Amino acid sequence: MARRVVIVGPAHPLRGGGMATFNERLAQAFQQAGDEVEIVTFSLQYPSFLFPGKSQFTNEPAPEGLSIKVLMNSVNPISWLRTGHYIRSKRPDLVIFRFWLPFMGPCFGTIARIIRGNKHSRILAITDNVVPHEKRFGDVPFTKYFLSACHGFVSLSKAVLQDLQLFEPGKPSIYLPHPLYDNFGQPVSKAEACAALGLAPATPYLLFFGFIRAYKGLDLLLRAMAEEPLRQLPELKLIIAGEFYEDAAPYQELIAELELEERLVLRTDFILNAKVRYYFCAADLVVQPYKHATQSGVTQVAYHFDKPMVVTNVGGLAELVPDGEVGHVVEPEPTAIANAIAEFYGQNQGEAFSRNIQSYKARFSWSNFVQQVHALADTLRT
16 A cells, blocks of 8 residues: 655755665655655754854755655744644654754754644654764753654664654654664675775775764774784774764874874765765774664664674674674674774684675565565554
């Protein structure tokens, strides 16, 4: 049965990183299932004083075949009312909010309440986080305001599913692992990837990918690079690919202190979608040294490109990376990270891990994700 679906959250022309990419790919998956889909996104996602990056918008072309309406302003209540009445009048069967930050609670909560007035639309939230990584004033009331307006929830990690029970224990909620990011193009050879990035193809590369924020633990990985097991691999280099979303100075000071300048490839501007595959295909190993986390879309990009990983045992990261099969799960401290990387190279684990990934990743399909969302939506009462 075809449904009318509205997805509310970041999308083109916002850069949005993984968030916008996920929403656009989800819309495509609903379309492939026969649904009619529209994304409603922001004209302004963050006020400038809350946005740590260089720009909120992209110059890349809009994704083909998607209907995206730019309507919301996160700090303008008039736009919340306008957005709510717009979606309410369309009477979609399913409205999916992508919730990742309590700051969005007043905006999303108001819109959801207006939509509910049509007595038809089911309101579902895909929750990346419920308890935020970086706590701020208003987190709890803002989160409660939004979650109370929803009929049900999808969590992308088991940890967030547990957090949901603190707020809305009586409402339907399920855990669905993050599907593969398969929309960055097909893999290319390491030689081709390195040529595209101006790198030496004979060099072994680690990859740290994504926005740089304190909870992602780049400092732990830098310290790991200075540990003795990795000092024994002087040819090894770390690619840092992603924009600083906080002050870069402490990282620069740490790099100088540890004398790592010659062992790093710094590409700390926003990485365009068209370039993503080259970074992953140039790397032998993707490292996610997070200090705390719920889940990470980086894992699902690595899976798409058959890249082994080292992840820390925090939040939901270990749920998706079977230790010793497709990578290593370690404690979030430099020595453990360094030892896992050294073991990967010392025991030549790359080929075996990549083979295992090719069979393991089949469970993370978008068609299965949409099927499970449909099934949950059918249980919801307006």
